[in-house]
Amino acid sequence: MYKQRQLxxxxxxxxxxxxxxxYLPMLKLRWAFTNFGEVPASQVSFVGLDNFVRLINSASFMNAFTNTIIISFMKLLFGFPIPIIIALMLNxxxxxxxxxxxxxxxxxxxxxxxxxxxSIWFLILAPQNSVNSQFATLMGVEPTYWFASKEHIRGLLVLTDIWAGAGYSAIVYLAAITSIDPTLYEAAKVDGAGKLSQIxxxxxASIRPTIVIMLIFQLGKILNIFDQVLIMASPVVYETADVIQTYAYRTGISEMRIGYGMAVSIFKAAIGFILVLITNKIAKKINDEGVF
Structure with a gap:
Protein backbone atom coordinates (compact mmCIF):
# COMPACT_ATOMS: atom_id res chain seq x y z
CA MET A 1 0.00 0.00 0.00
CA TYR A 2 2.90 2.37 0.73
CA LYS A 3 4.51 1.76 -2.65
CA GLN A 4 1.21 2.49 -4.41
CA ARG A 5 0.31 5.42 -2.17
CA GLN A 6 0.02 7.81 -5.13
CA LEU A 7 -2.94 5.80 -6.42
CA TYR A 23 -23.71 7.16 2.00
CA LEU A 24 -23.73 9.82 4.72
CA PRO A 25 -27.27 11.00 3.81
CA MET A 26 -28.52 7.49 4.57
CA LEU A 27 -28.21 8.37 8.25
CA LYS A 28 -31.29 10.56 7.75
CA LEU A 29 -33.49 7.88 6.19
CA ARG A 30 -35.52 7.88 9.40
CA TRP A 31 -37.01 11.21 8.31
CA ALA A 32 -39.17 9.28 5.83
CA PHE A 33 -41.08 7.90 8.80
CA THR A 34 -41.72 11.29 10.42
CA ASN A 35 -43.66 14.45 9.60
CA PHE A 36 -40.40 16.43 9.48
CA GLY A 37 -40.79 19.69 7.55
CA GLU A 38 -44.58 19.80 7.75
CA VAL A 39 -44.74 20.82 11.41
CA PRO A 40 -42.50 22.94 13.69
CA ALA A 41 -39.28 21.18 14.72
CA SER A 42 -40.56 20.79 18.30
CA GLN A 43 -43.63 18.88 17.06
CA VAL A 44 -41.90 16.38 14.77
CA SER A 45 -43.16 12.87 15.52
CA PHE A 46 -42.99 9.33 14.20
CA VAL A 47 -45.78 8.64 11.67
CA GLY A 48 -44.82 5.15 10.56
CA LEU A 49 -45.73 4.37 6.95
CA ASP A 50 -48.12 7.31 6.56
CA ASN A 51 -45.86 9.09 4.07
CA PHE A 52 -45.66 5.99 1.89
CA VAL A 53 -49.43 5.54 1.99
CA ARG A 54 -49.90 9.19 1.03
CA LEU A 55 -47.56 8.99 -1.94
CA ILE A 56 -49.19 5.83 -3.27
CA ASN A 57 -52.59 7.54 -3.04
CA SER A 58 -51.27 10.74 -4.63
CA ALA A 59 -52.29 11.31 -8.25
CA SER A 60 -49.26 13.56 -8.78
CA PHE A 61 -46.87 10.88 -7.56
CA MET A 62 -48.50 8.15 -9.64
CA ASN A 63 -48.22 10.39 -12.71
CA ALA A 64 -44.51 10.94 -11.97
CA PHE A 65 -44.02 7.21 -11.35
CA THR A 66 -45.73 6.31 -14.65
CA ASN A 67 -43.66 8.86 -16.56
CA THR A 68 -40.47 7.55 -14.96
CA ILE A 69 -41.22 3.98 -16.01
CA ILE A 70 -42.13 4.98 -19.57
CA ILE A 71 -39.16 7.30 -20.12
CA SER A 72 -36.71 4.90 -18.44
CA PHE A 73 -37.71 1.91 -20.53
CA MET A 74 -37.76 4.01 -23.70
CA LYS A 75 -34.16 4.92 -22.92
CA LEU A 76 -33.34 1.27 -22.26
CA LEU A 77 -35.11 0.01 -25.38
CA PHE A 78 -33.63 2.54 -27.80
CA GLY A 79 -30.49 3.62 -25.97
CA PHE A 80 -28.95 0.35 -24.79
CA PRO A 81 -28.37 -1.31 -28.21
CA ILE A 82 -26.99 1.82 -29.92
CA PRO A 83 -23.57 1.86 -28.14
CA ILE A 84 -23.13 -1.82 -29.03
CA ILE A 85 -23.90 -1.08 -32.68
CA ILE A 86 -21.50 1.90 -32.65
CA ALA A 87 -18.75 -0.26 -31.14
CA LEU A 88 -19.28 -2.97 -33.77
CA MET A 89 -19.11 -0.39 -36.55
CA LEU A 90 -15.96 1.25 -35.14
CA ASN A 91 -14.32 -2.15 -34.84
CA SER A 119 -28.71 24.89 -23.96
CA ILE A 120 -27.31 23.32 -27.14
CA TRP A 121 -30.50 21.52 -27.97
CA PHE A 122 -32.66 24.50 -27.07
CA LEU A 123 -30.71 26.61 -29.59
CA ILE A 124 -31.16 23.90 -32.22
CA LEU A 125 -34.86 23.27 -31.56
CA ALA A 126 -36.06 26.75 -30.60
CA PRO A 127 -39.24 27.81 -32.49
CA GLN A 128 -37.53 30.96 -33.82
CA ASN A 129 -34.10 31.73 -35.28
CA SER A 130 -32.95 28.13 -35.14
CA VAL A 131 -32.28 25.09 -37.28
CA ASN A 132 -35.74 23.86 -36.30
CA SER A 133 -37.48 27.02 -37.55
CA GLN A 134 -35.48 27.11 -40.79
CA PHE A 135 -36.26 23.47 -41.53
CA ALA A 136 -39.96 24.05 -40.80
CA THR A 137 -39.96 27.04 -43.18
CA LEU A 138 -38.45 24.90 -45.94
CA MET A 139 -41.14 22.28 -45.34
CA GLY A 140 -43.86 24.92 -45.32
CA VAL A 141 -45.13 24.09 -41.84
CA GLU A 142 -45.19 25.79 -38.46
CA PRO A 143 -42.13 25.01 -36.31
CA THR A 144 -42.72 22.67 -33.36
CA TYR A 145 -41.80 23.97 -29.92
CA TRP A 146 -40.30 20.66 -28.79
CA PHE A 147 -39.56 21.72 -25.23
CA ALA A 148 -43.17 22.76 -24.65
CA SER A 149 -44.85 19.84 -26.43
CA LYS A 150 -46.34 17.12 -24.23
CA GLU A 151 -46.36 14.77 -27.22
CA HIS A 152 -42.68 15.21 -28.08
CA ILE A 153 -40.89 15.85 -24.79
CA ARG A 154 -40.39 12.16 -23.95
CA GLY A 155 -38.80 11.47 -27.33
CA LEU A 156 -36.60 14.54 -26.88
CA LEU A 157 -35.42 13.32 -23.46
CA VAL A 158 -34.58 9.89 -24.91
CA LEU A 159 -32.81 11.37 -27.94
CA THR A 160 -30.64 13.76 -25.92
CA ASP A 161 -29.79 11.01 -23.41
CA ILE A 162 -28.58 8.76 -26.22
CA TRP A 163 -26.61 11.64 -27.76
CA ALA A 164 -24.92 12.36 -24.43
CA GLY A 165 -24.15 8.81 -23.28
CA ALA A 166 -23.85 6.50 -26.29
CA GLY A 167 -20.23 7.43 -26.98
CA TYR A 168 -19.04 6.57 -23.47
CA SER A 169 -20.76 3.19 -23.46
CA ALA A 170 -19.46 2.44 -26.96
CA ILE A 171 -15.88 2.89 -25.72
CA VAL A 172 -16.52 0.31 -22.99
CA TYR A 173 -17.77 -2.24 -25.53
CA LEU A 174 -14.95 -1.40 -27.94
CA ALA A 175 -12.40 -2.07 -25.19
CA ALA A 176 -14.00 -5.48 -24.63
CA ILE A 177 -13.90 -6.22 -28.37
CA THR A 178 -10.16 -5.46 -28.60
CA SER A 179 -9.46 -8.27 -26.11
CA ILE A 180 -10.91 -10.92 -28.45
CA ASP A 181 -8.33 -13.34 -29.86
CA PRO A 182 -7.82 -12.47 -33.59
CA THR A 183 -7.21 -16.14 -34.42
CA LEU A 184 -10.92 -16.77 -33.84
CA TYR A 185 -11.76 -14.56 -36.81
CA GLU A 186 -9.08 -16.21 -38.94
CA ALA A 187 -10.48 -19.65 -38.15
CA ALA A 188 -14.00 -18.43 -38.94
CA LYS A 189 -12.84 -17.12 -42.33
CA VAL A 190 -11.26 -20.49 -43.13
CA ASP A 191 -14.58 -22.15 -42.31
CA GLY A 192 -16.33 -19.79 -44.72
CA ALA A 193 -18.09 -17.57 -42.17
CA GLY A 194 -19.19 -14.20 -43.49
CA LYS A 195 -18.85 -10.84 -41.74
CA LEU A 196 -22.30 -10.94 -40.12
CA SER A 197 -21.70 -14.50 -38.95
CA GLN A 198 -18.39 -13.48 -37.38
CA ILE A 199 -20.01 -10.55 -35.60
CA ALA A 205 -20.61 -13.90 -28.04
CA SER A 206 -17.23 -12.80 -26.65
CA ILE A 207 -18.45 -9.50 -25.19
CA ARG A 208 -21.63 -11.03 -23.75
CA PRO A 209 -20.37 -10.77 -20.13
CA THR A 210 -19.73 -7.05 -20.65
CA ILE A 211 -23.19 -6.58 -22.17
CA VAL A 212 -24.83 -8.35 -19.22
CA ILE A 213 -22.93 -6.29 -16.64
CA MET A 214 -23.70 -3.03 -18.47
CA LEU A 215 -27.38 -4.01 -18.63
CA ILE A 216 -27.47 -4.65 -14.88
CA PHE A 217 -25.76 -1.32 -14.20
CA GLN A 218 -28.19 0.40 -16.56
CA LEU A 219 -31.19 -1.07 -14.76
CA GLY A 220 -29.69 -0.06 -11.43
CA LYS A 221 -29.78 3.61 -12.42
CA ILE A 222 -32.76 3.39 -14.76
CA LEU A 223 -34.96 5.47 -12.44
CA ASN A 224 -32.25 8.08 -11.79
CA ILE A 225 -33.63 10.80 -14.03
CA PHE A 226 -33.22 14.20 -12.45
CA ASP A 227 -30.80 16.75 -13.95
CA GLN A 228 -32.04 16.20 -17.49
CA VAL A 229 -35.73 16.61 -16.68
CA LEU A 230 -35.16 19.48 -14.24
CA ILE A 231 -33.32 21.45 -16.92
CA MET A 232 -35.10 20.43 -20.12
CA ALA A 233 -38.72 19.99 -18.99
CA SER A 234 -40.86 22.93 -17.91
CA PRO A 235 -44.04 22.69 -15.78
CA VAL A 236 -46.00 22.93 -19.05
CA VAL A 237 -45.00 19.36 -19.95
CA TYR A 238 -44.96 17.85 -16.45
CA GLU A 239 -48.02 15.78 -17.37
CA THR A 240 -45.81 13.58 -19.55
CA ALA A 241 -42.30 14.46 -18.34
CA ASP A 242 -42.44 14.79 -14.54
CA VAL A 243 -40.44 11.96 -12.91
CA ILE A 244 -39.98 10.61 -9.40
CA GLN A 245 -36.80 12.53 -8.60
CA THR A 246 -38.13 15.91 -9.77
CA TYR A 247 -41.31 15.20 -7.80
CA ALA A 248 -39.21 14.38 -4.72
CA TYR A 249 -37.20 17.57 -5.25
CA ARG A 250 -40.31 19.75 -5.44
CA THR A 251 -42.01 18.19 -2.43
CA GLY A 252 -38.90 17.73 -0.30
CA ILE A 253 -36.90 20.87 -1.12
CA SER A 254 -39.17 23.45 -2.75
CA GLU A 255 -42.16 22.74 -0.50
CA MET A 256 -39.97 21.72 2.48
CA ARG A 257 -41.96 18.53 3.13
CA ILE A 258 -38.72 16.76 4.00
CA GLY A 259 -40.21 13.55 5.41
CA TYR A 260 -42.54 13.05 2.46
CA GLY A 261 -39.80 13.82 -0.08
CA MET A 262 -37.50 11.32 1.65
CA ALA A 263 -40.22 8.66 1.42
CA VAL A 264 -40.50 9.27 -2.32
CA SER A 265 -36.72 8.84 -2.72
CA ILE A 266 -36.70 5.62 -0.68
CA PHE A 267 -39.53 4.24 -2.78
CA LYS A 268 -37.56 4.97 -5.94
CA ALA A 269 -34.38 3.42 -4.52
CA ALA A 270 -36.25 0.26 -3.48
CA ILE A 271 -37.68 -0.20 -6.99
CA GLY A 272 -34.22 0.24 -8.54
CA PHE A 273 -32.67 -2.25 -6.11
CA ILE A 274 -35.35 -4.84 -6.89
CA LEU A 275 -34.77 -4.38 -10.64
CA VAL A 276 -31.05 -5.03 -10.16
CA LEU A 277 -31.69 -8.20 -8.15
CA ILE A 278 -34.20 -9.53 -10.69
CA THR A 279 -31.97 -8.75 -13.68
CA ASN A 280 -28.92 -10.28 -12.02
CA LYS A 281 -30.89 -13.43 -11.16
CA ILE A 282 -32.24 -13.80 -14.70
CA ALA A 283 -28.78 -13.20 -16.20
CA LYS A 284 -27.22 -15.90 -14.04
CA LYS A 285 -30.04 -18.33 -14.90
CA ILE A 286 -29.65 -17.80 -18.65
CA ASN A 287 -25.93 -17.28 -19.19
CA ASP A 288 -24.40 -17.79 -15.75
CA GLU A 289 -23.20 -14.17 -15.91
CA GLY A 290 -23.91 -11.56 -13.27
CA VAL A 291 -22.44 -8.90 -11.01
CA PHE A 292 -22.81 -10.98 -7.82
Whole structure:
Protein backbone atom coordinates (compact mmCIF):
# COMPACT_ATOMS: atom_id res chain seq x y z
CA MET A 1 0.00 0.00 0.00
CA TYR A 2 2.90 2.37 0.73
CA LYS A 3 4.51 1.76 -2.65
CA GLN A 4 1.21 2.49 -4.41
CA ARG A 5 0.31 5.42 -2.17
CA GLN A 6 0.02 7.81 -5.13
CA LEU A 7 -2.94 5.80 -6.42
CA UNK A 8 -4.62 5.95 -3.02
CA UNK A 9 -4.10 9.71 -2.92
CA UNK A 10 -5.75 10.04 -6.33
CA UNK A 11 -8.79 7.99 -5.35
CA UNK A 12 -9.16 9.55 -1.89
CA UNK A 13 -11.00 12.70 -3.03
CA UNK A 14 -13.63 11.01 -5.26
CA UNK A 15 -14.18 8.37 -2.56
CA UNK A 16 -14.68 11.10 0.05
CA UNK A 17 -17.17 12.91 -2.20
CA UNK A 18 -19.01 9.66 -2.88
CA UNK A 19 -19.18 8.92 0.84
CA UNK A 20 -20.43 12.40 1.73
CA UNK A 21 -23.14 12.58 -0.93
CA UNK A 22 -24.16 8.92 -1.35
CA TYR A 23 -23.71 7.16 2.00
CA LEU A 24 -23.73 9.82 4.72
CA PRO A 25 -27.27 11.00 3.81
CA MET A 26 -28.52 7.49 4.57
CA LEU A 27 -28.21 8.37 8.25
CA LYS A 28 -31.29 10.56 7.75
CA LEU A 29 -33.49 7.88 6.19
CA ARG A 30 -35.52 7.88 9.40
CA TRP A 31 -37.01 11.21 8.31
CA ALA A 32 -39.17 9.28 5.83
CA PHE A 33 -41.08 7.90 8.80
CA THR A 34 -41.72 11.29 10.42
CA ASN A 35 -43.66 14.45 9.60
CA PHE A 36 -40.40 16.43 9.48
CA GLY A 37 -40.79 19.69 7.55
CA GLU A 38 -44.58 19.80 7.75
CA VAL A 39 -44.74 20.82 11.41
CA PRO A 40 -42.50 22.94 13.69
CA ALA A 41 -39.28 21.18 14.72
CA SER A 42 -40.56 20.79 18.30
CA GLN A 43 -43.63 18.88 17.06
CA VAL A 44 -41.90 16.38 14.77
CA SER A 45 -43.16 12.87 15.52
CA PHE A 46 -42.99 9.33 14.20
CA VAL A 47 -45.78 8.64 11.67
CA GLY A 48 -44.82 5.15 10.56
CA LEU A 49 -45.73 4.37 6.95
CA ASP A 50 -48.12 7.31 6.56
CA ASN A 51 -45.86 9.09 4.07
CA PHE A 52 -45.66 5.99 1.89
CA VAL A 53 -49.43 5.54 1.99
CA ARG A 54 -49.90 9.19 1.03
CA LEU A 55 -47.56 8.99 -1.94
CA ILE A 56 -49.19 5.83 -3.27
CA ASN A 57 -52.59 7.54 -3.04
CA SER A 58 -51.27 10.74 -4.63
CA ALA A 59 -52.29 11.31 -8.25
CA SER A 60 -49.26 13.56 -8.78
CA PHE A 61 -46.87 10.88 -7.56
CA MET A 62 -48.50 8.15 -9.64
CA ASN A 63 -48.22 10.39 -12.71
CA ALA A 64 -44.51 10.94 -11.97
CA PHE A 65 -44.02 7.21 -11.35
CA THR A 66 -45.73 6.31 -14.65
CA ASN A 67 -43.66 8.86 -16.56
CA THR A 68 -40.47 7.55 -14.96
CA ILE A 69 -41.22 3.98 -16.01
CA ILE A 70 -42.13 4.98 -19.57
CA ILE A 71 -39.16 7.30 -20.12
CA SER A 72 -36.71 4.90 -18.44
CA PHE A 73 -37.71 1.91 -20.53
CA MET A 74 -37.76 4.01 -23.70
CA LYS A 75 -34.16 4.92 -22.92
CA LEU A 76 -33.34 1.27 -22.26
CA LEU A 77 -35.11 0.01 -25.38
CA PHE A 78 -33.63 2.54 -27.80
CA GLY A 79 -30.49 3.62 -25.97
CA PHE A 80 -28.95 0.35 -24.79
CA PRO A 81 -28.37 -1.31 -28.21
CA ILE A 82 -26.99 1.82 -29.92
CA PRO A 83 -23.57 1.86 -28.14
CA ILE A 84 -23.13 -1.82 -29.03
CA ILE A 85 -23.90 -1.08 -32.68
CA ILE A 86 -21.50 1.90 -32.65
CA ALA A 87 -18.75 -0.26 -31.14
CA LEU A 88 -19.28 -2.97 -33.77
CA MET A 89 -19.11 -0.39 -36.55
CA LEU A 90 -15.96 1.25 -35.14
CA ASN A 91 -14.32 -2.15 -34.84
CA UNK A 92 -14.73 -2.67 -38.58
CA UNK A 93 -12.90 0.57 -39.43
CA UNK A 94 -9.32 -0.08 -40.52
CA UNK A 95 -8.09 3.50 -40.47
CA UNK A 96 -6.69 4.12 -36.98
CA UNK A 97 -6.77 7.92 -37.37
CA UNK A 98 -10.38 7.94 -38.53
CA UNK A 99 -11.41 5.57 -35.74
CA UNK A 100 -9.76 7.72 -33.08
CA UNK A 101 -11.37 10.85 -34.52
CA UNK A 102 -14.85 9.31 -34.46
CA UNK A 103 -14.30 8.04 -30.90
CA UNK A 104 -13.30 11.51 -29.73
CA UNK A 105 -16.30 13.16 -31.37
CA UNK A 106 -18.91 10.76 -30.01
CA UNK A 107 -17.26 10.60 -26.57
CA UNK A 108 -17.11 14.39 -26.09
CA UNK A 109 -20.80 14.93 -25.10
CA UNK A 110 -20.24 12.66 -22.08
CA UNK A 111 -18.15 15.43 -20.50
CA UNK A 112 -20.85 18.08 -20.87
CA UNK A 113 -23.27 18.89 -18.06
CA UNK A 114 -27.00 18.77 -18.70
CA UNK A 115 -27.07 22.55 -18.46
CA UNK A 116 -24.80 22.77 -21.50
CA UNK A 117 -26.57 19.94 -23.33
CA UNK A 118 -29.97 21.52 -22.68
CA SER A 119 -28.71 24.89 -23.96
CA ILE A 120 -27.31 23.32 -27.14
CA TRP A 121 -30.50 21.52 -27.97
CA PHE A 122 -32.66 24.50 -27.07
CA LEU A 123 -30.71 26.61 -29.59
CA ILE A 124 -31.16 23.90 -32.22
CA LEU A 125 -34.86 23.27 -31.56
CA ALA A 126 -36.06 26.75 -30.60
CA PRO A 127 -39.24 27.81 -32.49
CA GLN A 128 -37.53 30.96 -33.82
CA ASN A 129 -34.10 31.73 -35.28
CA SER A 130 -32.95 28.13 -35.14
CA VAL A 131 -32.28 25.09 -37.28
CA ASN A 132 -35.74 23.86 -36.30
CA SER A 133 -37.48 27.02 -37.55
CA GLN A 134 -35.48 27.11 -40.79
CA PHE A 135 -36.26 23.47 -41.53
CA ALA A 136 -39.96 24.05 -40.80
CA THR A 137 -39.96 27.04 -43.18
CA LEU A 138 -38.45 24.90 -45.94
CA MET A 139 -41.14 22.28 -45.34
CA GLY A 140 -43.86 24.92 -45.32
CA VAL A 141 -45.13 24.09 -41.84
CA GLU A 142 -45.19 25.79 -38.46
CA PRO A 143 -42.13 25.01 -36.31
CA THR A 144 -42.72 22.67 -33.36
CA TYR A 145 -41.80 23.97 -29.92
CA TRP A 146 -40.30 20.66 -28.79
CA PHE A 147 -39.56 21.72 -25.23
CA ALA A 148 -43.17 22.76 -24.65
CA SER A 149 -44.85 19.84 -26.43
CA LYS A 150 -46.34 17.12 -24.23
CA GLU A 151 -46.36 14.77 -27.22
CA HIS A 152 -42.68 15.21 -28.08
CA ILE A 153 -40.89 15.85 -24.79
CA ARG A 154 -40.39 12.16 -23.95
CA GLY A 155 -38.80 11.47 -27.33
CA LEU A 156 -36.60 14.54 -26.88
CA LEU A 157 -35.42 13.32 -23.46
CA VAL A 158 -34.58 9.89 -24.91
CA LEU A 159 -32.81 11.37 -27.94
CA THR A 160 -30.64 13.76 -25.92
CA ASP A 161 -29.79 11.01 -23.41
CA ILE A 162 -28.58 8.76 -26.22
CA TRP A 163 -26.61 11.64 -27.76
CA ALA A 164 -24.92 12.36 -24.43
CA GLY A 165 -24.15 8.81 -23.28
CA ALA A 166 -23.85 6.50 -26.29
CA GLY A 167 -20.23 7.43 -26.98
CA TYR A 168 -19.04 6.57 -23.47
CA SER A 169 -20.76 3.19 -23.46
CA ALA A 170 -19.46 2.44 -26.96
CA ILE A 171 -15.88 2.89 -25.72
CA VAL A 172 -16.52 0.31 -22.99
CA TYR A 173 -17.77 -2.24 -25.53
CA LEU A 174 -14.95 -1.40 -27.94
CA ALA A 175 -12.40 -2.07 -25.19
CA ALA A 176 -14.00 -5.48 -24.63
CA ILE A 177 -13.90 -6.22 -28.37
CA THR A 178 -10.16 -5.46 -28.60
CA SER A 179 -9.46 -8.27 -26.11
CA ILE A 180 -10.91 -10.92 -28.45
CA ASP A 181 -8.33 -13.34 -29.86
CA PRO A 182 -7.82 -12.47 -33.59
CA THR A 183 -7.21 -16.14 -34.42
CA LEU A 184 -10.92 -16.77 -33.84
CA TYR A 185 -11.76 -14.56 -36.81
CA GLU A 186 -9.08 -16.21 -38.94
CA ALA A 187 -10.48 -19.65 -38.15
CA ALA A 188 -14.00 -18.43 -38.94
CA LYS A 189 -12.84 -17.12 -42.33
CA VAL A 190 -11.26 -20.49 -43.13
CA ASP A 191 -14.58 -22.15 -42.31
CA GLY A 192 -16.33 -19.79 -44.72
CA ALA A 193 -18.09 -17.57 -42.17
CA GLY A 194 -19.19 -14.20 -43.49
CA LYS A 195 -18.85 -10.84 -41.74
CA LEU A 196 -22.30 -10.94 -40.12
CA SER A 197 -21.70 -14.50 -38.95
CA GLN A 198 -18.39 -13.48 -37.38
CA ILE A 199 -20.01 -10.55 -35.60
CA UNK A 200 -22.84 -12.69 -34.25
CA UNK A 201 -20.90 -15.81 -33.30
CA UNK A 202 -17.57 -14.34 -32.23
CA UNK A 203 -17.76 -10.63 -31.42
CA UNK A 204 -21.14 -10.51 -29.66
CA ALA A 205 -20.61 -13.90 -28.04
CA SER A 206 -17.23 -12.80 -26.65
CA ILE A 207 -18.45 -9.50 -25.19
CA ARG A 208 -21.63 -11.03 -23.75
CA PRO A 209 -20.37 -10.77 -20.13
CA THR A 210 -19.73 -7.05 -20.65
CA ILE A 211 -23.19 -6.58 -22.17
CA VAL A 212 -24.83 -8.35 -19.22
CA ILE A 213 -22.93 -6.29 -16.64
CA MET A 214 -23.70 -3.03 -18.47
CA LEU A 215 -27.38 -4.01 -18.63
CA ILE A 216 -27.47 -4.65 -14.88
CA PHE A 217 -25.76 -1.32 -14.20
CA GLN A 218 -28.19 0.40 -16.56
CA LEU A 219 -31.19 -1.07 -14.76
CA GLY A 220 -29.69 -0.06 -11.43
CA LYS A 221 -29.78 3.61 -12.42
CA ILE A 222 -32.76 3.39 -14.76
CA LEU A 223 -34.96 5.47 -12.44
CA ASN A 224 -32.25 8.08 -11.79
CA ILE A 225 -33.63 10.80 -14.03
CA PHE A 226 -33.22 14.20 -12.45
CA ASP A 227 -30.80 16.75 -13.95
CA GLN A 228 -32.04 16.20 -17.49
CA VAL A 229 -35.73 16.61 -16.68
CA LEU A 230 -35.16 19.48 -14.24
CA ILE A 231 -33.32 21.45 -16.92
CA MET A 232 -35.10 20.43 -20.12
CA ALA A 233 -38.72 19.99 -18.99
CA SER A 234 -40.86 22.93 -17.91
CA PRO A 235 -44.04 22.69 -15.78
CA VAL A 236 -46.00 22.93 -19.05
CA VAL A 237 -45.00 19.36 -19.95
CA TYR A 238 -44.96 17.85 -16.45
CA GLU A 239 -48.02 15.78 -17.37
CA THR A 240 -45.81 13.58 -19.55
CA ALA A 241 -42.30 14.46 -18.34
CA ASP A 242 -42.44 14.79 -14.54
CA VAL A 243 -40.44 11.96 -12.91
CA ILE A 244 -39.98 10.61 -9.40
CA GLN A 245 -36.80 12.53 -8.60
CA THR A 246 -38.13 15.91 -9.77
CA TYR A 247 -41.31 15.20 -7.80
CA ALA A 248 -39.21 14.38 -4.72
CA TYR A 249 -37.20 17.57 -5.25
CA ARG A 250 -40.31 19.75 -5.44
CA THR A 251 -42.01 18.19 -2.43
CA GLY A 252 -38.90 17.73 -0.30
CA ILE A 253 -36.90 20.87 -1.12
CA SER A 254 -39.17 23.45 -2.75
CA GLU A 255 -42.16 22.74 -0.50
CA MET A 256 -39.97 21.72 2.48
CA ARG A 257 -41.96 18.53 3.13
CA ILE A 258 -38.72 16.76 4.00
CA GLY A 259 -40.21 13.55 5.41
CA TYR A 260 -42.54 13.05 2.46
CA GLY A 261 -39.80 13.82 -0.08
CA MET A 262 -37.50 11.32 1.65
CA ALA A 263 -40.22 8.66 1.42
CA VAL A 264 -40.50 9.27 -2.32
CA SER A 265 -36.72 8.84 -2.72
CA ILE A 266 -36.70 5.62 -0.68
CA PHE A 267 -39.53 4.24 -2.78
CA LYS A 268 -37.56 4.97 -5.94
CA ALA A 269 -34.38 3.42 -4.52
CA ALA A 270 -36.25 0.26 -3.48
CA ILE A 271 -37.68 -0.20 -6.99
CA GLY A 272 -34.22 0.24 -8.54
CA PHE A 273 -32.67 -2.25 -6.11
CA ILE A 274 -35.35 -4.84 -6.89
CA LEU A 275 -34.77 -4.38 -10.64
CA VAL A 276 -31.05 -5.03 -10.16
CA LEU A 277 -31.69 -8.20 -8.15
CA ILE A 278 -34.20 -9.53 -10.69
CA THR A 279 -31.97 -8.75 -13.68
CA ASN A 280 -28.92 -10.28 -12.02
CA LYS A 281 -30.89 -13.43 -11.16
CA ILE A 282 -32.24 -13.80 -14.70
CA ALA A 283 -28.78 -13.20 -16.20
CA LYS A 284 -27.22 -15.90 -14.04
CA LYS A 285 -30.04 -18.33 -14.90
CA ILE A 286 -29.65 -17.80 -18.65
CA ASN A 287 -25.93 -17.28 -19.19
CA ASP A 288 -24.40 -17.79 -15.75
CA GLU A 289 -23.20 -14.17 -15.91
CA GLY A 290 -23.91 -11.56 -13.27
CA VAL A 291 -22.44 -8.90 -11.01
CA PHE A 292 -22.81 -10.98 -7.82
Missing amino acids: FYIIAIPMAVYFLFE EINSRLFKKSVQTIIYFPHFLSWVVIG WNITL
